[in-house]
Amino acid sequence: MPKDGSGLSLDGLGLPLWLVVELTYKCPLKCPWCSNPVDFERYGNELSTEEWKSVLRQGREMGALQLGFTGGEPMLRRDLEELVAEADRLGYYTNLITSGVGLNQDRLRALKAAGLKQVQLSVQAPERELSQALVGIDVFDHKIDIARAIKAEGLPMVLNVPVSRYNIERTREFLDLAEEIGVEYVEFANLQYYNWALLNRAELLPTKEQIERSEAIVQEARRRLGKKMTIYFVVPDYYDNRPKACMNGWGAIHLTIAPDGTALPCQEARLIKTLNFPSVREHDLAWIWRDSPAFQKFRGDSWMKEPCRSCDEKEKDFGGCRCQAFLLTGDAANTDPVCAKSPDRQIIDGLLGCAKGERSAGVDKLVMRDISKRLSAVEPGV
């Protein structure tokens, strides 16, 4: 996804090429880095099948091409197959982003028959015990069975590893597992610190040395495996001195619809509490994308302050991530503090100085994503 700083630069002629539908915030896993809002249980009023179909139709009419079904756990929606079939009929390239829970041979075949093109399966650990500690339930064996089943169906699959200091030392084991299953794409996605991941940042953030060791193992595997496996390694932006070109720009090519129909320029954006995001229940998608104040707010560069405004790299990274600027500096219009030119860079440096590395890697301090936690929204400056 463009969010992860893949270097992708795409001029979509102002159209929302990339549509992500978060079908539900419900999920049986309790990952303490979940990208869903920390107060996710407030948004339980999910769109109906017909409402989702209307979103898909309107998106395609506006020129959307790539479609990601995600959540929460999208397999929890019994109408997923019906929605995939509708999306395929409309001409989308359909991707399923899943933990594997709720997926079985029958549903996999039904999804493929409905036109599903690709599955992104999350794997948090290369073995059962660590997996259970990190996601809160016993799902490791099921995930591996599902990975083999996806492979047997001939669907392209990306094995997605959310990387933190708890599993970064296991890079080689992840790669061995992926090779044994015959996975073609592995993505080591170092966590980006929003929502639940931000809440647990002090425990999750790896050290620079850990990242360098992991990346070296990935480089060696790339040389050894060649075309057999494509391995993506997404560096955590905190360790960069320039911000990621987040979402290829605000309201540029990317549109997310949350479970309750709230339209967002990225999956994290509703954490910017100073903005009022429109709902597909009240407005048509064309107005939301082209004209709504929330989508116009950080489009282009007229909103920029210094040092972005006069920076010769502003068309390359668009000032970085608005959510990160809001969370760490309190103002979404500030330069992403990851940037070495930001007057707030010392916030990031302070955090990096506290990274724990291999020390005290017990999971007891993690706040697991759990409805019983009843957390209110994370405030800026946490």
Place this chain on the structure above:
Amino acid sequence: METERPLQLDDAVELNPTHHFRWEEPQRSHVLLYPEGIVKLNETAAAIIEAATGAASLGAAVTALAARYERADLEPKIIAFLEDARAKGWIRVKS
């Protein structure tokens, strides 16, 4: 790591089955869609992909493109582009 032999004129190539190639009117261009990715192709790139994946051999594709663009010196450029496309996983040699 296995090294692939260079493309030859009697090779036939096909689109990687995970990739979809089509004209997209709102973008006024050809696009390649693949797992979690989009590439917009300019007119020349699209013409080469279309010719190469539709011809019985690369030699036939080169001949067709030479006729279309009325140029006799295109072969090295076409092959270089297709090598790049193969390295990116867009196309593969038919077995």
